[in-house]
Amino acid sequence: MVQFGRVPDVYTSSLSGEIYSYDAGFFGWDGFIHKVRLTGLQADSRYYYRVGDGNSFWSAELSFKTAPGQYRPGLRYLNYGDMGTFMPFGLVITDAMEAAHAQKPFDMLIHLGDVSYAGTGSTREWQIIWDIWGRQVENLASQIPYQLTLGNHEKYYNFTSYKARLPMQGEESGGFQNYYYSFDYGGVHFLQTCSEDYAAPYAPGSVQYEWMRQDLAKANANRANVPWIVVTGHRPMYGSSTDGAWEGIRAVLEPLLLEFKVDMFLSGHIHAYERSFPVYDHNVDVQADPNRYVNPLYPVHVQTGTAGAAVWERWVRPQPAWSAFRQARYGFSVFEVVNTTALHFEFYSGHVTSEGSLADEFWIIKQ
Amino acid sequence: MNLSPLLELDHDEFNKAFEDRLDSPSRYVALETPEQIHISLTSKPSEIVVVWVTFGNSRFFSRFALTSHPV
Numbered sequence: 001m002v003q004f005g006r007v008p009d010v011y012t013s014s015l016s017g018e019i020y021s022y023d024a025g026f027f028g029w030d031g032f033i034h035k036v037r038l039t040g041l042q043a044d045s046r047y048y049y050r051v052g053d054g055n056s057f058w059s060a061e062l063s064f065k066t067a068p069g070q071y072r073p074g075l076r077y078l079n080y081g082d083m084g085t086f087m088p089f090g091l092v093i094t095d096a097m098e099a100a101h102a103q104k105p106f107d108m109l110i111h112l113g114d115v116s117y118a119g120t121g122s123t124r125e126w127q128i129i130w131d132i133w134g135r136q137v138e139n140l141a142s143q144i145p146y147q148l149t150l151g152n153h154e155k156y157y158n159f160t161s162y163k164a165r166l167p168m169q170g171e172e173s174g175g176f177q178n179y180y181y182s183f184d185y186g187g188v189h190f191l192q193t194c195s196e197d198y199a200a201p202y203a204p205g206s207v208q209y210e211w212m213r214q215d216l217a218k219a220n221a222n223r224a225n226v227p228w229i230v231v232t233g234h235r236p237m238y239g240s241s242t243d244g245a246w247e248g249i250r251a252v253l254e255p256l257l258l259e260f261k262v263d264m265f266l267s268g269h270i271h272a273y274e275r276s277f278p279v280y281d282h283n284v285d286v287q288a289d290p291n292r293y294v295n296p297l298y299p300v301h302v303q304t305g306t307a308g309a310a311v312w313e314r315w316v317r318p319q320p321a322w323s324a325f326r327q328a329r330y331g332f333s334v335f336e337v338v339n340t341t342a343l344h345f346e347f348y349s350g351h352v353t354s355e356g357s358l359a360d361e362f363w364i365i366k367q
Numbered sequence: 368m369n370l371s372p373l374l375e376l377d378h379d380e381f382n383k384a385f386e387d388r389l390d391s392p393s394r395y396v397a398l399e400t401p402e403q404i405h406i407s408l409t410s411k412p413s414e415i416v417v418v419w420v421t422f423g424n425s426r427f428f429s430r431f432a433l434t435s436h437p438v
Contacts, residue, residue: 039414051404
């Protein structure tokens with residue numbers, strides 16, 4: 001049961017939902033998942049809530065703010081991929097993000113795939129790792145919407161744990177569960193793709209491809225109300241790590257990004273940070289200021305696979321012409337929709353011998 | 368923000384900090400106590416989905432042992 005209301009400690013409404021479980025992995029899993037949909041809320045409003053059994057056991061009081069429902073400037077979107085728990089630094093980056101949230105709150109969070117790293121080897125997971133990760137992110141995830149992009153490390157038992165623990169409302173946007181889906185938040189239309197072809201094929205003619213095309217066409221026609229379009233996928237289509245980029249995804253998805261004037265593509269998978277210039281088919285839209293993209297002709301690509309899983313520094317040298325900035329350090333990204341024509345992006349990073357700091361920033365300006 | 372305090376610990380210190388975190392009193396709670404709470408969006412701004420985990424009384428000892436000694 002969830003009790004909630006507009007005033008702290010005053011719960012004017014309560015709702016119940018479903019309880020379910022699953023069993024997978026070493027030693028199985030003996031927990032229960034509770035899922036409740038709160039309805040009838042006012043948009044852009046803060047609510048206070050607690051969850052529990054309706055009798056003796058309750059959480060502490062928590063709060064969230066509902067989605068704006070329409071364009072609103074100044075919203076901040078936290079985004080990162082490839083987190084994990086304690087091997088090595090997921091909990092450390094989580095602490096850093098909580099500190100940043102306390103200083104200047106985030107409004108929404110996108111995890112760009114590779115969530116808990118519960119999998120060991122190629123076939124089995126430890127469910128306890130999922131539990132540790134769930135506790136690790138709870139302080140943030142119970143306050144701001146936690147939206148998921150599916151990654152390859154969620155693959156175990158046909159994504160059983162990922163689907164059970166982190167349900168998203170894919171069907172409401174014509175997508176599929178928490179594999180691929182879309183939603184609007186403030187001034188941004190987000191389209192979360194599934195870059196794992198074996199889970200959801202994305203080639204032209206596939207269900208996912210046709211949905212992406214229709215969804216982006218609709219979003220592009222709605223710019224007056226939602227001025228920005230951001231697409232996410234776990235695997236990058238541009239990356240200058242020696243581990244490469246995914247040309248198969250680029251061949252399929254990049255023409256759609258161009259056709260429907262997508263502003264930015266966010267990814268993880270490579271455990272480093274890299275930001276492109278506006279680019280299409282490896283052709284760069286050369287800008288006078290390398291950190292200020294004015295009326296970019298092409299989308300900007302950013303990978304932030306740095307939220308805790310082991311960072312590696314394996315760059316192709318020399319740095320490709322399309323690559324504006326790259327850094328192999330732990331950290332997280334945040335972007336702010338300043339207004340209908342300006343978006344500001346930042347990457348904060350730290351290292352074992354230095355304090356975390358602003359490592360990269362850029363603007364997208366549409367005049 | 369400061370990423371350094373835990374990052375600068377040596378291996379033993381890091382492990383102790385991690386175990387202290389798991390061994391905090393809040394970890395030893397009744398198994399019906401909600402944990403791992405998160406929220407997510409629907410297509411409507413008038414809605415929020417709330418998800419959490421409880422453990423009930425099943426497999427009490429195995430679960431406690433794993434929680435106390437995750438590695």
